Amino acid sequence: MKKHILIVGGGYVGLYTALRLQRRLHRELRGGEVRITIIDPQSYMTYQPFLPEAAAGNLSPRHVVAPLRRILPKVRILNGRVTQVSHAERTVTFQPAEGGPRRLTYDVIVMAAGSISRTLPIPGLTDIGIGFKTVGEAIALRNRVLRQLDVAESTDDPDVRRKALTFVVVGAGFAGVEALAELEDMAKDSTRYYRNIGPSDLRWVLVEATNRVLPEVGPEMGKWTLEQLRERGIDVRLDTRLESCVDGHVVLSDGAEFDAETLVWTAGVKSSPVVQDSDLPLDERGRIKGTTRLTVAGTPDAFAAGDAAGVPDVTNPGQFCAPNAQHAVRQAKVLADNIVRHLRGEELVEYRHKYVGSVAGLGLHQGVANVYGVKLRGFPAWFMHRTYHLSRVPTLNRKVRVVVDWTLALFFKRETISLGEMEHPREGFRAAVATTHR
Numbered sequence: 001m002k003k004h005i006l007i008v009g010g011g012y013v014g015l016y017t018a019l020r021l022q023r024r025l026h027r028e029l030r031g032g033e034v035r036i037t038i039i040d041p042q043s044y045m046t047y048q049p050f051l052p053e054a055a056a057g058n059l060s061p062r063h064v065v066a067p068l069r070r071i072l073p074k075v076r077i078l079n080g081r082v083t084q085v086s087h088a089e090r091t092v093t094f095q096p097a098e099g100g101p102r103r104l105t106y107d108v109i110v111m112a113a114g115s116i117s118r119t120l121p122i123p124g125l126t127d128i129g130i131g132f133k134t135v136g137e138a139i140a141l142r143n144r145v146l147r148q149l150d151v152a153e154s155t156d157d158p159d160v161r162r163k164a165l166t167f168v169v170v171g172a173g174f175a176g177v178e179a180l181a182e183l184e185d186m187a188k189d190s191t192r193y194y195r196n197i198g199p200s201d202l203r204w205v206l207v208e209a210t211n212r213v214l215p216e217v218g219p220e221m222g223k224w225t226l227e228q229l230r231e232r233g234i235d236v237r238l239d240t241r242l243e244s245c246v247d248g249h250v251v252l253s254d255g256a257e258f259d260a261e262t263l264v265w266t267a268g269v270k271s272s273p274v275v276q277d278s279d280l281p282l283d284e285r286g287r288i289k290g291t292t293r294l295t296v297a298g299t300p301d302a303f304a305a306g307d308a309a310g311v312p313d314v315t316n317p318g319q320f321c322a323p324n325a326q327h328a329v330r331q332a333k334v335l336a337d338n339i340v341r342h343l344r345g346e347e348l349v350e351y352r353h354k355y356v357g358s359v360a361g362l363g364l365h366q367g368v369a370n371v372y373g374v375k376l377r378g379f380p381a382w383f384m385h386r387t388y389h390l391s392r393v394p395t396l397n398r399k400v401r402v403v404v405d406w407t408l409a410l411f412f413k414r415e416t417i418s419l420g421e422m423e424h425p426r427e428g429f430r431a432a433v434a435t436t437h438r
């Protein structure tokens with residue numbers, strides 16, 4: 001009997017699950033006994049750990065994404081968003097980029113839709129805040145930061161200048177610290193091309209609700225990171241919450257008030273909304289209720305992993321696997337093998353991986369690492385960060401392009417121009433039409 005495996009989301013879990021299935025089921029795929037479909041709004045997988053480097057201009061945005069159709073020639077890729085999963089009927093509704101919604105049936109589903117930014121109802125946040133999860137956001141932020149330097153250099157109003165040169169990041173986990181550290185490094189580097197802006201004119205504020213930064217590298221290295229950031233002149237405010245940011249007027253819970261044009265929100269993630277729009281069981285944190293075998297609890301023919309799922313951590317009883325790439329990639333491998341076992345009527349195996357620690361880049365030649373208990377800081381950690389992620393980025397093609405980008409940046413300094421105009425490509429044409437019809 002023909003089986004259709006449907007994967008919702010083509011990120012870490014989706015791509016790596018499909019890659020392994022493509023390899024392990026190549027005979028069945030060729031014979032038409034199995035079909036695999038991935039649905040994702042984008043035609044590429046984003047290698048998120050490289051987003052800070054893309055924002056800093058060390059990597060081209062195209063090189064931090066992996067094209068799904070090229071990597072997965074035996075898999076059907078449909079671009080659009082799954083809006084509803086009716087597992088009882090083995091059907092999903094999906095909204096393609098153009099045209100009306102479509103319904104697709106399947107035999108086995110893999111929920112791999114990842115997560116979105118977890119926000120709070122803070123006045124002004126939706127108007128001025130930006131997340132840091134997609135390549136679009138990373139590049140928009142890069143353009144925004146560089147544009148603010150242009151604004152500051154060109155105005156004679158001190159308030160406009162101060163506001164333009166104030167940058168706020170909320171949330172001091174992986175994404176927040178790496179994004180801030182890389183962007184601050186880039187902005188500082190860029191000031192050499194401006195006549196009236198020096199590094200000390202830039203104000204970077206990191207707001208964190210708890211009393212630590214970068215918990216992923218452990219307390220000791222987190223403390224070291226905090227000291228490093230402060231030494232660099234970054235205003236790190238622990239035990240502090242953002243209370244309001246209407247029109248860029250930032251109010252913090254410690255009483256501080258100031259104006260900022262740029263506010264990046266990286267204070268946590270929650271599962272992708274499609275998880276709620278399904279009849280699959282959820283846990284108390286709104287994730288798909290997963291099992292140690294990467295199936296959906298109490299539900300036949302359904303698998304889930306990555307940020308969207310609550311997968312019990314067998315190496316740490318009572319806890320769940322943290323939402324990170326380290327788990328996502330490894331889970332995908334076990335998940336794909338379990339699908340093969342499921343199709344063959346064999347017993348499924350458990351996912352078991354003990355978190356080994358993390359590496360983080362903190363700007364050019366700066367980093368922090370705590371991996372297998374080995375603690376590194378500064379240049380060695382930065383080098384480890386780069387080599388580790390280079391080994392992890394999918395496909396040889398991407399690895400080579402990343403190395404070329406880094407090498408070029410080494411010899412020719414990084415690019416520091418804002419191409420923010422690309423976000424509004426029709427404005428010039430519209431203005432031209434308006435003058436013609438005047």
Ligand SMILES: Cc1cc2nc3c(=O)[nH]c(=O)nc-3n(C[C@H](O)[C@H](O)[C@H](O)COP(=O)(O)OP(=O)(O)OC[C@H]3O[C@@H](n4cnc5c(N)ncnc54)[C@H](O)[C@@H]3O)c2cc1C
Pocket residue numbers: 008009010011012013014039040041042044045046048049050051052080081082083112113114115132133174175178272273274305306307308323324325326327328358359
């Ligand atoms: C800036 C940044 C840096 C990071 N650095 C690290 C690091 O150094 N180390 C580490 O271990 N982890 C890191 N992470 C975390 C890591 O990237 C995530 O944990 C990992 O991507 C989770 O994989 P996933 O497959 O669950 O989700 P994702 O990789 O996010 O993939 C989810 C996919 O689902 C798609 N999707 C969403 N909704 C729908 C829908 N309705 N229909 C169809 N498709 C949908 C999305 O478009 C996306 O392609 C970082 C994250 C960020 C943001």
